[in-house]
């Protein structure tokens with residue numbers, strides 16, 4: 067399924083890149099910009115980023131479910147990952163609100 071129409075990136079491309087990043091360091095926090103940088107792409111309109119965040123969370127959960135990670139480690143990591151993305155989402159909304167007011 068096409069996720070990013072600006073760069074013609076599919077969900078499979080994104081999932082494969084996330085797995086490669088997790089293979090390098092399974093506890094790193096992955097953000098859409100990191101995924102796109104690894105694919106040598108960049109966000110243009112960035113409208114796909116919320117979907118990319120969902121794919122990051124889903125793929126990271128599946129990755130750790132297949133590993134020897136303990137439930138406590140995975141729970142702690144996934145909680146931090148979701149909080150991190152939620153904070154970024156709130157910051158994006160606030161930035162758009164300020165830009166809208168300035169316009």
Ligand code: FES
Nearest residue numbers: 070072110112114
């Ligand atoms: S849809 Fe992905 S950058 Fe525009």
